[in-house]
Amino acid sequence: xxxxxxxxxxxxxxxxxxxxxxxxxxxxxxxxxxxxxxxxxxxxxxxxxxxxxxxxxxxxxxxxxxxxxxxxxxxxxxxxxxxxxxxxxxxxxxxxxxxxxxxxxxxxxxxxxxxxxxxxxxxxxxxxxxxxxxxxxxxxxxxxxxxxxxxxxxxxxxxxxxxxxxxxxxxxxxxxxxxxxxxxxxxxxxxxxxxxxxxxxxxxxxxxxxxxxxxxxxxxxxxxxxxxxxxxxxxxxx
Amino acid sequence: xxxxxxxxxxxxxxxxxxxxxxxxxxxxxxxxxxxxxxxxxxxxxxxxxxxxxxxxxxxxxxxxxxxxxxxxxxxxxxxxxxxxxxxxxxxxxxxxxxxxxxxxxxxxxxxxxxxxxxxxxxxxxxxxxxxxxxxxxxxxxxxxxxxxxxxxxxxxxxxxxxxxxxxxxxxxxxxxxxxxxxxxxxxxxxxxxxxxxxxxxxxxxxxxxxxxxxxxxxx
Numbered sequence: 001x002x003x004x005x006x007x008x009x010x011x012x013x014x015x016x017x018x019x020x021x022x023x024x025x026x027x028x029x030x031x032x033x034x035x036x037x038x039x040x041x042x043x044x045x046x047x048x049x050x051x052x053x054x055x056x057x058x059x060x061x062x063x064x065x066x067x068x069x070x071x072x073x074x075x076x077x078x079x080x081x082x083x084x085x086x087x088x089x090x091x092x093x094x095x096x097x098x099x100x101x102x103x104x105x106x107x108x109x110x111x112x113x114x115x116x117x118x119x120x121x122x123x124x125x126x127x128x129x130x131x132x133x134x135x136x137x138x139x140x141x142x143x144x145x146x147x148x149x150x151x152x153x154x155x156x157x158x159x160x161x162x163x164x165x166x167x168x169x170x171x172x173x174x175x176x177x178x179x180x181x182x183x184x185x186x187x188x189x190x191x192x193x194x195x196x197x198x199x200x201x202x203x204x205x206x207x208x209x210x211x212x213x214x215x216x217x218x219x220x221x222x223x224x225x226x227x228x229x230x231x232x233x234x235x236x237x238x
Numbered sequence: 239x240x241x242x243x244x245x246x247x248x249x250x251x252x253x254x255x256x257x258x259x260x261x262x263x264x265x266x267x268x269x270x271x272x273x274x275x276x277x278x279x280x281x282x283x284x285x286x287x288x289x290x291x292x293x294x295x296x297x298x299x300x301x302x303x304x305x306x307x308x309x310x311x312x313x314x315x316x317x318x319x320x321x322x323x324x325x326x327x328x329x330x331x332x333x334x335x336x337x338x339x340x341x342x343x344x345x346x347x348x349x350x351x352x353x354x355x356x357x358x359x360x361x362x363x364x365x366x367x368x369x370x371x372x373x374x375x376x377x378x379x380x381x382x383x384x385x386x387x388x389x390x391x392x393x394x395x396x397x398x399x400x401x402x403x404x405x406x407x408x409x410x411x412x413x414x415x416x417x418x419x420x421x422x423x424x425x426x427x428x429x430x431x432x433x434x435x436x437x438x439x440x441x442x443x444x445x446x447x448x449x450x451x452x453x454x455x456x457x
Contacts, residue, residue, distance in 0.1 A: 005295055005316060005320060006297065009295055009296050009300075009312055009316055046265070046267050046308060046311070047265065047266070047267045049267075049311065050267035050270050050271055050274075050311060051267070051270075052329075052332035053274065053311075053314075053315065053329065053332070054270055054274060055332060056324060056328055056329065056332050056333065056334065057277075057278065057318075057324070059333070059334050059340075060323075060324065060328075060334045060338065060340060060341060061340040061341035061342055061343055062278060062281070062323055062324070062341055062343060063274060063277040063278060063343050063345070064277070064343040064345065064346050064347060066346070066347035067273075067277050067343065067345050067347045067349070067350060068270065068273035068274060068277055069273075069347065070347040070348075070350040070351075071272070071273035071276050071277060071350055071354075072263070072269040072272070072273050074350055074351070074354055075262055075269075075272065076262045076263065076269065079354070080262075115355065115357065116354050116355040116356055116357040117354045117355075117356075117357045117358065118357070120357040120358070120359040120360075120361070121359065121361060121404070123404075123426075136246075138244070138245050138246030138247075138390055138392075139243060139244060139245075139246075139290075139388060139390060140243065140290055140293070141306070146357075149262065150262055150272070152256070152257070152260050153257060153260065153264075153306065154254050154255060154256050154257070156306045157251075157254065157255075158245055158248075158251040158252075158302065159251040159252050159253060159254045159255075160254045161245040161246070162245040162246065162247065162248035162249065162251045163248075163249065163251065163254070164246075165246045165247055165392065165434070165445050166246070166247045166249070166434075166435050166439075167249075168443065169440070169443075171254055174253050174254045175254070175256065181440075182442075183442075184442040184443060184444075185431075185440065185442075185443040186443070186444050186445075186446060187443075187444070187445045187446070188445075188446045189246065189390065189445055189446065189447045189448070190448070191388045191389075191390060191447055191448045191449070192388060192404070192407060192424045192448030192449075192450070193359075193360045193361070193407055193408075193424075194404055194424070194426075194448055221256075
């Protein structure tokens, strides 16, 4: 049974691999792929395979096409790191909320209307001048969807998954964050159904800012723990 | 399974490269794969552990080569066929087998908001004594199961301290193979970086790993 399953996965993958090999140079030259990141070559026929599977599932009545569109729309437009940023900003301006967020995160996050799929059981870890928390999933791609949306490619990549636990400071350096020697680094490996949100430090000089203005400063990366929040939002920051 | 997916502590995988202003999906088909996986999950023919296991079964060289959503596609096809929702012949032809009946999708567009907001908890409200208490020293068991497990290789045999008890959750090792939920306590266990990696690590640094009762023994 198992050998058969693996053979099948290998067969599908080999066919895809052959397509990818022939397509490597075209992929590199494709202007749509001009961005500087090393995602693996994608077989040119993936779009066709997926379309074929989708029409099969719709024809068999296994999925509703409108439900698929609604799911895509939800994660492209409704769920994302702006949710988490609201949570962080509220914690910065409201000490009682911050306390609730740290002690009963699911309820506190639900107060702002967020929660659910892949965020059923949240843990909020607070960064301070003495302690720096960062989050990884070494085994797959676990990530708190309701507050951060779907994870970026780098979070799911082999370099991040492999090195975050053995060389967190080196990984942070690649994100441009050099931590002082005496700071304590805590890496949270998401091996179970707990999902982690980092509560970053509120930057100095933001005392006069409104909650909304503060939320606009909070980046996705700061809530994963690979960046700090800057007092001013830089253009194009993730 | 001591597979290539269990990456914690490996080296030489290259630098972490961040893409600025990254889209949620890089191609429309990626969103379609994501949505099909979520929508077919509503048939309850598998669980999250079985889904993770399906991707772990991708042969290692292919696992490393494939993009994320290619792995999801391969895993989804595996789940759909292994659990009998479609046949391989249907996947290959893209057409329902002649004479096959048409089902009614369990998930409709107007339910998405509710289902996503509700989630699918694997926490179980059963009264079960915790084997370990916060502050207790423990050792991660040195086990090498050939099926699915969430006990990462880099922690096996290592000494840690129970940080907190998260409550009782479904056990992935059995659930992934439909052998029962076997619920048990999950803890945050703190492992010092020196215990895991030796003197090259900073003495104050640590890794917190979520672990089920069956992954731990008293130290």
